[in-house]
Amino acid sequence: MKDHLARCVAEAYAQALPHRGSGRVADYIPALAKADPNRFGFALALPDGTVHTAGDADEPFSLQSVSKVFTLALALRRVGSALWGSVGREPSGSAFNSIVQLESEGGLPRNPLINAGAIATSDRLIDARSADAVVNEILDFVRARAGDASIAIDPEVAVSESETGARNRALAHFMASFGTLRHPVETVLSVYFRQCAIAMNCRQLARAGLFLAMGGRDPLTGEQLIEPHRARRINAIMMLCGHYDNSGEFAFRVGLPGKSGVGGGILCIAPGQGSIAVWSPGLTEAGTSLVGAIALEHFACAAGWSVFD
Numbered sequence: 401m402k403d404h405l406a407r408c409v410a411e412a413y414a415q416a417l418p419h420r421g422s423g424r425v426a427d428y429i430p431a432l433a434k435a436d437p438n439r440f441g442f443a444l445a446l447p448d449g450t451v452h453t454a455g456d457a458d459e460p461f462s463l464q465s466v467s468k469v470f471t472l473a474l475a476l477r478r479v480g481s482a483l484w485g486s487v488g489r490e491p492s493g494s495a496f497n498s499i500v501q502l503e504s505e506g507g508l509p510r511n512p513l514i515n516a517g518a519i520a521t522s523d524r525l526i527d528a529r530s531a532d533a534v535v536n537e538i539l540d541f542v543r544a545r546a547g548d549a550s551i552a553i554d555p556e557v558a559v560s561e562s563e564t565g566a567r568n569r570a571l572a573h574f575m576a577s578f579g580t581l582r583h584p585v586e587t588v589l590s591v592y593f594r595q596c597a598i599a600m601n602c603r604q605l606a607r608a609g610l611f612l613a614m615g616g617r618d619p620l621t622g623e624q625l626i627e628p629h630r631a632r633r634i635n636a637i638m639m640l641c642g643h644y645d646n647s648g649e650f651a652f653r654v655g656l657p658g659k660s661g662v663g664g665g666i667l668c669i670a671p672g673q674g675s676i677a678v679w680s681p682g683l684t685e686a687g688t689s690l691v692g693a694i695a696l697e698h699f700a701c702a703a704g705w706s707v708f709d
């Protein structure tokens with residue numbers, strides 16, 4: 401079985417490789433524009449600790465919106481269902497940084513995986529603590545899940561995010577005007593920008609996602625991190641909202657919950673089976689990794705993994 405999965409990883413990598421270099425590297429955050437579009441990594445983490453990799457699986461990249469999944473898990477753990485007073489759980493059908501729905505929907509963002517919703521989620525996670533304390537909690541969480549204490553924030557990306565963060569500031573102030581945020585805008589953004597700037601490689605990210613595949617329990621440490629029903633619901637949100645207005649296409653092609661980021665990473669969860677991380681910086685129009693989605697489509701097909709069977 402393990403050999404079979406190792407072969408599926410190799411096959412998915414080989415099938416996607418000819419597409420390497422296609423898509424457009426995100427450049428609206430200048431520090432991200434330096435990424436090499438020819439990079440391509442793949443890692444599959446299994447609950448017994450095995451990790452199968454291909455390509456640039458050990459090269460760190462900017463987590464960007466993939467971080468929203470971890471913040472969501474931590475916020476649910478901290479404030480429970482009260483989180484849903486600050487953010488919804490419906491697909492947005494619009495771009496990740498869109499502002500249009502916010503006005504007609506009273507400043508309540510559609511879901512925690514678009515920028516406005518992630519900013520509102522970070523706000524609830526702060527829960528009257530300092531921004532630094534919350535950033536440390538997020539970092540400690542991903543380090544513990546990945547089993548690697550060296551995971552850190554890329555300071556250049558964090559500064560670049562903030563310097564060019566006019567749109568995110570607009571979203572945050574707009575929500576603040578409706579009373580959605582409980583903390584000062586700059587405190588919330590200081591958490592949000594830094595969580596997006598965490599650098600991880602595919603091997604680390606795949607391991608870090610395992611708790612979502614295993615009912616909220618980290619199979620590597622044995623800790624029950626969040627309740628099983630919360631893990632299930634995070635997966636549901638990833639399936640419906642993880643790729644902005646490209647989420648339907650991803651569900652159609654891959655059939656597994658996933659979350660993409662403009663750094664070119666995608667975290668994909670196969671409930672009960674394992675966790676997959678892919679990275680290739682060339683993006684589609686919707687801002688998701690073009691080569692990464694192709695690789696995941698081939699992998700899911702070869703492994704026979706889908707939540708719809």
Ligand SMILES: NC(=O)CC[C@H](N)C(=O)O
Nearest residue numbers: 464465496515596661662
């Ligand atoms: N889709 C993304 O990965 C967006 C994250 C990015 N840091 C932003 O806020 O714009």
